[in-house]
Amino acid sequence: MLKKRLIGVVTVRQGLAVQSFGYRRYLPLGRPEVLVENLDRWGADEILLQCIDRSSSGLGPDFALLQRLATLGLATPLIYSGGIRSTADGVEAVRLGADRVAVDALLHADPRQVEGLARELGAQAVIGHMPVGVEAGALVWRDWLRGEGRTLGCKADFGGWLPWVSEVMLTDWAHEGSPAGFDESIPDLFPYSDIPLILFGGLSEPAQLRRVLQRPSVVAAAVGNFLSYREHAVQSFKREMDGIPMRPPGFAGLGLAP
């Protein structure tokens, strides 16, 4: 049986891992490699590395960081997000060690490139990342670069890229970094129940994680620094996911000397 996933998120800004509060305020935490290595060791189901300033600054993906991560020999699937402008960027991210890529700004800027990514990498390797919020009972998709929101009602509101991604990641951007702040109406307001969802932003409490993961369309919950505040938080969260089909808590424990 396919398991639901607990994804550890490392947010990177100006090359440093940060604690973000609603993508408005940031506290530096240190080298991203250290946080990624911890999540790998603690047995997260996937790791999402999101470099949040790469699109707005026009820098493109942080390939140098991916190269440094490659030297760690991660044993956990890695999703890369940040600054992907083209099919070639996504292919290079995978060549450097990412297993999947998540695109956000590209969904607004050039949705045709998302098709290109799917054709090169397979749609299973492509995630559509949507920062969203709830306004007047409707789901509003945030375009960071233009500083505007779009109310989501029908497929046309998405811009044609939905068939080219395997999962959609809904980030409650306003509550990101707020303990138990995630607005649980977000997955219910998403207009399509047949699209697998990853949820992120203010998911910090086991009971809340369990509630959102009980929804059939939610395949994964992503948790940021709430996983990094204490050692082995991944196992602690998982131990409290009674009734959720999830890989049991365990350690990557790669002590397999030849």
Add this chain to the structure above:
Amino acid sequence: MRRTVGVVDYGVGNHASVARAFEALGYRCRVTRRFETLATCDLFVLPGVGAFPAAMAALLQHGLADYLREQAAHGRALIGLCLGMQLLADESLEHGVTAGLGLITGRVAPLPGGRWHIGWNAIEVQGGDALLAPSDGVSVYFNHSYEFVAPPECCICVSHLDRPIVAGVRRGKVVGLQFHPEKSQAAGRAMLKNLVEGLLDA
């Protein structure tokens, strides 16, 4: 003696991750498409992420398709991972019909209903295959939307969605795994170790 794994570099996919996994297990690793370097390796690994036609075209372009067929015919061990597993098949229906390496009987077809198989799922070893038996029941990481439809005699493990999906195939010393053992943490790495040692000691 330290064994050498040759990761076949045909320009498509996640060679770095695969090479690091084998290095972490203590093997010497060569990521290459040069025949003379591959000839020095004890076992080949064919990785892959992406679409079947582009990958097969790359293998043909570099002369690797014929090379791998010849090596397999001479009893050299070969492990295909994810797309690399699918390339072992006779043909694929991804973006039209494309001939594969034809090393293991079968056809690659889309999962029914345009579905994905993404995430961690348990494998169930079939026929008591000795190489995989220690890994029976462990969860490994899948990420695919096409499946290898193989005859029962070639299927060495399955995974369950709403029905069994072929997760591993084998013909002699040629083995294909639909999942990513290199990204399946301790369970995946233990499996790789058993596979390499088992294939080379057979």
